[in-house]
Amino acid sequence: MSTRDLVLAALFAAIIVALGLVPPIMLGFIPVPITAQSLGVMLAGVILGAKRGGFAVLLVLLLVAIGLPVLSGGRGGLATFVSPTAGYLVGWLFAAYVTGYLSERFVDRSQSSIVQIAGFFLAALAGGVVVDHALGVAYLAWGTGTGLMTAFMGDLAFIPGDVLKALIAAFAGRAVMIGYPLLPQRA
Amino acid sequence: MFGSEFPSPVFRSIERSRHRGTGLDIRFEQAEARFEGRTVLHPLTLSLGERRIGVIGLNGSGKTTFARMINGLVVPAAGRVTVNGFDTAKDGDKVRAEAGFIFQNPQNQIILPILKEDIALGLKGRKLSKQETEAAVEAVLSRFGIAHLADRRAHELSGGELQLAALASVLVTEPNILIMDEPTNQLDLKNRDLVERTIRGLDENVIVISHDLSLVADFDRVLLFHEGRLAADGVPQEVIARYREIAA
Amino acid sequence: MKTLYVEGDTFLHRLSPRVKLVALAFSSLLLFLIDSPLFLAAAAVCGGWIYASLGLGWRQSLLRLRPILLTIAIVAVFTLVLNSPGQALTVLLRLTALALLAAAVTATTSTGDFIDEITLAARPLERIGLVRAADLGLSIGLVVRFVPEVLTRYQAIRDAHHARGLKPRPLTLAVPLIILTLRNADEIAAAIDARGIRAQK
Secondary structure (H helix, E strand, C coil), X not given: CCHHHHHHHHHHHHHHHHHHHCCCEECCCCXXXXXXXXXXXXXXXXXXXXXXXXXXXXXXXXXXXCCCCCEHHHECCHHHHHCCCHHHHHHHHHHHHHHHHXXXXXXXXXXXXXXXXXXXXXXXXXXXXXXXXXXXXXXXXXXXXXXXXXXXXXXXXXXXXXXXXXXXXXXXXXXXXXXXXXXXXXX | CCCCCCCCCCCCCCCXXXXXXXXXXXXXXXXXXXXXXXXXXXXXXXXXXXXXXXXXXXXXXXXXXXXXXXXXXXXXXXEEEEECCEECCCCHXXXXXXXXXXXXXXXXXXXXXEHHHHHHHCCXXXXXXXXXXXXXXXXXXXXXXXXXXXXXXXXXXXXXXXXXXXXXXXXXXXXXXXXXXXXXXXXXHHHHHHHHHHHHHCXXXXXXXXXXHHHHCCXXXXXXXXXXXXXXXXXXHHHHHHHHHHHC | CCCCCCCCCCHXXXXXXXXXXXXXXXXXXXXXXXXXXXXXXXXXXXXXXHHHXXXXXXXXXXXXXXHHHHHHHHHHHHHHHHCCHHHHHHHHHHXXXXXXXXXXXXXXXXXXXXXXXXXXXXXXXXXXXCCCHHHHHHHHHHHHHHHHHHHHHXXXXXXXXXXXXXXXXXXXXXXXXXXXXXXXXXXXXXXXXXXXXXXXX
């Protein structure tokens, strides 16, 4: 990784951490506050691509592991990794990577804006919702012994919110791509 | 290394150590810089040996590119640049050990949270003992009168303090030449004067890029860049007068 | 940034970080392999005793453990309703024991010690060319350095919204925040290279 890639990943990790420290933001059209940290994970993939986005999330997880309370609500420390919801947390790493990989593959600057937004949305959906929730449910089911069905039922409540975040990530990703393009492009 | 105590920071000149004051020999030989297919600095042949050199010009005139070429951050697309005999394209690490660079925004120069950890980072490749590293950090911070800030967090420092910290972070490695890009930009009058005094007190060879004309008014030589070319080169008054004509 | 490390001189503080981490990994393995409620209950009590021995006091301990204990309680209640009381008890005891042990390691190991361990653990990855071990410590430092700057910028963007009578929305906050922050990357990277901190390959 070049020094610039390293710095981009570190700055994005700082953004993800900061998003956990600010108060929840209200959505415009429905009165629901959203915690922006998992949005940050999708954004890392959409904006930085697989490798750098994944590294950004890895840095956040390392900060959690070394005892910094960087997750929303001031959570952190090794205990977070043995919590029933640890699968979602570790899943972030794969979520960012998959989102980034798909974004690099299917979105480029020459496309029309609708195609770009749709591409980013599907990438964020695949990484941030499918991959992350699959890992989250799997660990919840295995770690607590409740069985997949029970775990999945509990998980369902969080899916609409994350789909919404994937949509926000898609719009934000496209806006950043126009303002400051960073996503590695295929030759 | 340094002597032990430097109570009054900025004005004291200090004993020259092995790196400093060994003269300066920067050569541009038909060196050209391009950025995204555009020529930002036309082929330039020049040699620099003065102790204090100012670089002025309008925004986008190529002066920052020129400065970045001296320390190898920008390598020539054609021609070559040498610093005390080292080619910037081939011996990047050696060139950067000769020439330190202070960026426009000192905020981006301090990269670790605690000031003294950041200063120590530049010494990592030196294989110094822990005590030697601590002594070097302490000495360079004292030299700029900011030893009391050693344990502070970088984001708590004021603009002037950050500019001094950036100087310390670069000078701890004892480069021969110090290149500064707009060192007084964004500073209030008090901190601007502090930085000006500090620059005057430096023993190193300095190259200062600035819009602040009074800062370079008594330098040994001033270069004026305009539209990617060297437009004037000489003593400050003449070059500054030429700059006023161009800007008018 | 505050850390969850607590200064102290207990037995756990003096123990080498590596021993603590290996012990933690080993105990979590045991806790997942053994289903006996008696063993799990003993482990939870043991975890509580270890955590209490750090001398943080009730208030501090509760403040630190509340989020995770709450999550565990919710999952246990779920299990009770949907599965069986026996399973709920197993979940409760196992996860509580784990959480207490992990939190005890976190509270007694300094950030610097952790970074040393991570750097060491990354050495094999360096050999296969995946990461440079020294980069990890540098990157962690960079993140901690720039979080306050990002927060300041966030505040400024929020203020700009209010000044212009706009309601802050995720999109209008996130986009300028990201662009303004990442724009500094070039200069920070140049500063790292100019200072020769990451010696070129």
